[in-house]
Amino acid sequence: MQTDPSQHVQLQVGPSGRAMAESMDPALLEGFQAHFNMERQAHATYFGAAIWMGERELRGFSNHFMDEAKGEQEHAAKVADYLIARAQSPELQALEAPDQSWGSIIDVMSTAFLTERDVTTSLQQLLMAAEQVCDTRSTVFLEAMVEAQIKAEHEAAHLLGRTKFADGQAAAVLVIDNELIEGVAHPAQLQ
Numbered sequence: 001m002q003t004d005p006s007q008h009v010q011l012q013v014g015p016s017g018r019a020m021a022e023s024m025d026p027a028l029l030e031g032f033q034a035h036f037n038m039e040r041q042a043h044a045t046y047f048g049a050a051i052w053m054g055e056r057e058l059r060g061f062s063n064h065f066m067d068e069a070k071g072e073q074e075h076a077a078k079v080a081d082y083l084i085a086r087a088q089s090p091e092l093q094a095l096e097a098p099d100q101s102w103g104s105i106i107d108v109m110s111t112a113f114l115t116e117r118d119v120t121t122s123l124q125q126l127l128m129a130a131e132q133v134c135d136t137r138s139t140v141f142l143e144a145m146v147e148a149q150i151k152a153e154h155e156a157a158h159l160l161g162r163t164k165f166a167d168g169q170a171a172a173v174l175v176i177d178n179e180l181i182e183g184v185a186h187p188a189q190l191q
């Protein structure tokens, strides 16, 4: 049987030729690309923190930050998976060299808290942008990410507070370091 090419089912496709269910608002896509790279930048920041702690014999803190670094890479991958699912091409952009010149453990923990805060802010802005253009696929995806981010901020604030409480005293810092070796990093739970 002869087929007429003009009779093919017409599909909208993305830059890689992947089938696209719904096009994405250009400003929203730009925001997703920036957020994708922000998660990669957070990975680099945490890798730097793991190195800083490792150089100072703080095994628990170093392990904790390696876990955080892996977590950020997973978040970047999650955003990449989402963009591919939307037939968009995730763009790997050049990262900045993270500042590794921390003067104290409290400085490192403060950086971690601010990193989580900034990632949450970026997700919130994306969510608002997605809502404005009625991109429901994106709002569903982003709401789950914001929820996870709030937990990450809570944990970072807890570890910062606990570190401040230790006030640079070696015995107290080592107690926290041992907790982190055991993988205990969560705040108090009242429920």
Ligand SMILES: [Fe+2]
Pocket: 039, 042, 071, 072, 075, 119
């Ligand atoms: Fe993240």
